[in-house]
Amino acid sequence: MKDFLFNRWVLVVPRMLIGAVFVYAGGTKLIDPGQFADNIASFQILPDSTINVLATGLPPTEILAGLMMALGWRHLTANLTVLILTAVFAVALAQGLARGLQIDCGCFGSGNPSPTSTWISLGRDILLFAASLWIYLAGFRSKKEGQN
Amino acid sequence: MPILEELADHLPLVRDSSRKKLNRVVNFRSLWKNVAKHSFQTLILATAGFGVGFTVNQLRDKPLPLVYESKELRLEKAVAHLAAPKQQPKATSDILLPQRVTLEQLQQFIKEKRGLVFDARSGRLYRFGHIPGAFSLPLADFENAYKRYQTELERDRAQPLIVYCSNAHCAYSTLVQKSLQELGYSNVAIFAGGWSEWQENGLPEESKQ
Numbered sequence: 001m002k003d004f005l006f007n008r009w010v011l012v013v014p015r016m017l018i019g020a021v022f023v024y025a026g027g028t029k030l031i032d033p034g035q036f037a038d039n040i041a042s043f044q045i046l047p048d049s050t051i052n053v054l055a056t057g058l059p060p061t062e063i064l065a066g067l068m069m070a071l072g073w074r075h076l077t078a079n080l081t082v083l084i085l086t087a088v089f090a091v092a093l094a095q096g097l098a099r100g101l102q103i104d105c106g107c108f109g110s111g112n113p114s115p116t117s118t119w120i121s122l123g124r125d126i127l128l129f130a131a132s133l134w135i136y137l138a139g140f141r142s143k144k145e146g147q148n
Numbered sequence: 149m150p151i152l153e154e155l156a157d158h159l160p161l162v163r164d165s166s167r168k169k170l171n172r173v174v175n176f177r178s179l180w181k182n183v184a185k186h187s188f189q190t191l192i193l194a195t196a197g198f199g200v201g202f203t204v205n206q207l208r209d210k211p212l213p214l215v216y217e218s219k220e221l222r223l224e225k226a227v228a229h230l231a232a233p234k235q236q237p238k239a240t241s242d243i244l245l246p247q248r249v250t251l252e253q254l255q256q257f258i259k260e261k262r263g264l265v266f267d268a269r270s271g272r273l274y275r276f277g278h279i280p281g282a283f284s285l286p287l288a289d290f291e292n293a294y295k296r297y298q299t300e301l302e303r304d305r306a307q308p309l310i311v312y313c314s315n316a317h318c319a320y321s322t323l324v325q326k327s328l329q330e331l332g333y334s335n336v337a338i339f340a341g342g343w344s345e346w347q348e349n350g351l352p353e354e355s356k357q
Contacts, residue, residue: 033205033212034288035270038219051216053198056205061197068193076182077189084190102317140179 011138012072014131015079019070021128022082026062028108033059039106043092044099061085079136086129093122219287219323226291227327230298245308245337251349254279254310254339263308263335264300268320269343279312279346280354287313287320290327301333309336315344 029036037055040046046054062085068078089107096103097118105121205211217225249257258265258281266285267278271293274284285293294301301307309328313320321338328336339345347353 030204032270032272032288033208037212037216038288041216041218048216048218049214052212052214055216056212057194057198057201060200060204061194064193064197064200074189077186077193080183080186081190081193102319104318137174137179140175140182141173 008138011135015072015075015135016070018082018128018131018135019066019068019078022062022066023070024066025108026059026066029055029059029106030063036106039104042101042103042106043096044101045092045095076136076139079132079139082132083129083136086125086132090122090125090129093118093125097122219320223287223290223323223327226294227330229291230294230331245310245335247337248340249310249337251339251341251345254312255351257308257310263310264297265339266309266311266324267343268311268313268324269318273314273343275356277347277353277355278343280352282312282354285311285324287323290324294331305332306334309333310339311336312339312342312346315342316340318342 033052033055036059037051040051040054041048061081065078065081065085069075069082089105093103093105097115100115102115103118105118107121107125245263254265257263258279265279265282267274267282268285268287269278270288271284271286274282274286278284283297285297301309311321311324311328313324321340321342325336325338
């Protein structure tokens with residue numbers, strides 16, 4: 001089973017899928033950075049001086065990381081970027097849910113802010129994190145005994 | 149191959165230890181060694197991403213300012229730019245709307261063409277789908293959007309107007325209602341159920357792609 005799960009060809013599909021998801025997510029935010037800035041503000045964790053900086057810089061970073069993952073160019077670096085981003089998003093969403101905030105996560109552009117949609121976003125984010133972690137760890141697969 | 153990695157490959161395997169079992173699958177020595185390298189490359193990737201982001205922002209028609217301004221503050225500024233009348237309008241319409249209207253009231257309102265309906269969501273969401281006959285008055289671009297309907301609106305500041313956004317949780321319709329009231333419109337109501345309730349009831353939609 002582990003041979004299958006860590007097979008480099010098996011990993012190509014999820015890697016490309018995660019890459020595509022990040023390219024799409026970055027693209028929707030890049031179209032409307034003002035909306036994305038409002039979404040970041042709804043989390044109520046960052047000072048106003050940093051919100052627009054993130055709203056302008058984060059979407060191209062997501063697109064770059066997504067493209068690198070999908071195309072397989074320095075994909076482990078892109079994979080680590082995706083891991084860091086999904087971990088940060090999960091913490092931000094969880095704190096919003098814990099504080100009972102009306103968050104529009106803005107993960108894929110603007111949506112309908114509601115507690116249900118925030119739980120769905122958190123679940124999706126954790127799934128992306130787990131899949132990225134699996135791909136990242138698979139990049140460091142131990143060699144079998146007797147293998148050079 | 150570096151000596152450390154070679155050593156790790158030849159370490160004896162202890163079957164009853166889960167950590168060792170995991171070590172048989174993932175080469176953690178190699179992983180920790182590369183995490184630092186990948187972190188540094190991630191930093192370069194993020195720098196490139198932010199660089200592209202700032203360049204793209206500067207090329208936009210309306211670049212985002214360096215410091216964020218809340219929706220409420222932006223709306224206040226937009227309203228301040230648009231001249232509000234000093235006198236309250238006299239009621240010229242026989243329809244006096246409550247602060248909030250239900251789906252049935254909205255349907256009746258549209259059917260009998262009693263006044264104007266405004267969509268306070270972003271222009272992009274409006275284009276994807278909106279209530280038939282509704283006009284786009286997005287909170288994010290309130291000043292410019294308002295100017296498009298200014299002549300029609302200012303003919304009668306007591307005319308009935310209904311504003312909606314995504315659903316009962318969104319604040320856009322309340323903010324736009326407040327701004328319209330500050331601009332002198334006395335007969336503005338909210339359809340709280342918004343686009344979600346309209347869609348859930350399978351009512352006709354209009355889109356502009």
